[in-house]
Amino acid sequence: MEERIVIENKYEYWRHQRLVIATFTEIYLGKNISTQEDFVFKIIKKSNYIKEAYQLTKKQGKILMVLAEASKIDICPFIIKIQECLELSNDLIYIVLEYCNQGSLSQxxxxxxxxxxxxxxxxxYQLLQALVLMAKNNIVHRNIKPDNIFIKDGVYKLGGFGMAEQNSKYEIKVGTLLYMAPEIFTDDQYDQKVDVWSLGLVIHEILFGEFYFFGTNKENIQFNILTKQYDLDDKKYAISNELKDLLRQMIHKDPKQRLTAEDALKFEIFNQFRTDPRYIKIMENEKLFQADRLQKYNQQNQIEEEQIQEQRKSEIKNSI
Known part of the structure; x- marks a missing residue:
């Protein structure tokens, strides 16, 4: 029989349900034992981890928790949800994430x-809302690409926060080359607008089936990013003029002239989705989810408080 792993008597997964294996990380599909809800378990063995990578993993969990809290106020179901981050005595870290049952945008x-x-x-429209929430909380993703966008019941969610950071300005040159903004290579500092550039290129890719700044090698790709103008005048780019204008402003080489995610959402081209029954249903479901989570949180707090009171009563009784 396949090996069943139990975590804190709360979660379970099986070895044969491994989704990803990497040098320091394994990812499995599993469940909450009591609710039977599916979750993804990102597992890192601390003893095998170099210090820098370990800190990045801790930071990823922290950033996802910040966004989970922020989305309680600014409802945003378009970022993958973290359930919790567990550090266990067996040198393992478990990041418990929601399971996106329809795979990735890349697939x-x-x-x-x-x-x-x-x-x-x-x-x-969905992913720009994720970027708005991140910008409000001074969070940059730095690795937006189809592999890091996931789909759950028709909802598109930004994931893959391994290179994310929370700050107002950034200096480290990281990302996936084809989607990296020019200022990452040329400027001493950059901000959240690098994510707007990346998302613009993702949308270009899914519309036209091409990597716009593709090159024969890394140096050629970087050269194209820095020098090639983003031009949609060719007849093969058969989309509306308003969408062309939006993409041009998102994929603008000068970050000072590039749109913010908040400004991009103001384009009238998105008006059709504000009253779209699919979108309305997504937001209603998210409000119900947040209300249910709050109720469960309050119930758990009440149970814990009652247990503490009972323990105190028992201690007082035993001391008499």
Whole structure:
């Protein structure tokens, strides 16, 4: 039989349900034992981890917790949810994440090749809201690409926060080269607008099935990012003029002239989705989820308080 692993008598997963294996990380599909709800378990063995990578993992969990708290106020179901981050005595760290049952945008692109304008816009509309929430909390992702966008019941969610940071300005040159903004290479500091650039290129990719700044090697790709103008005048770019204008302003080489995510959402091209029954249902479900989570949190606090009171009563009784 396949080995069953139990975590803190709360979660379980099986070895045969491994989703990803990397040098320091393994990812499994598992469940909450009591509720049977599916979760993804990102597992890191501390003793095998170099100090810098270990700190990045801790930071990833912290940032996801910050965003989970922020989304209680500014409802945003478009960022992958963290359930909790557990550090156990057996040198293992477990990051427990929601399970996205429809895979990644990258997998979706491979199946569909190219998407129609309206579908691409609907995806962008959701992910721009994720960027707005992140910007409000001084968080940059720095690795937005189709592999790090996940789909759950038709909802597009930003994940893969391994390179994320919480600050107002950033200096480290990290990311996936094809989606990296030019200022990462040229400026001493950059801000959250690098994520707007990356998302713009993701939308370009799913619309036209191409990497706009592709090159024969790393140096050539970087050269294209820094020098090649983003031009949609070719007839093969058959999309509406308003979407062309939006993409041009998102993929602008000068970060000072590049749109913020908040400004991008003001484009009238997104008005159709504000009253879209799919979107309304997503937001209603998220409000119900947050209300349910708050109720469960209050119930758990009450149970813990009652247990503390009972323990105190028992201690007083035993001391008499």
């Amino acid at each position: 979706y692109i491979r199946r569909e090749k190219q998407l129609q304008e309206n579908e691409a816009l609907y995806i962008m």
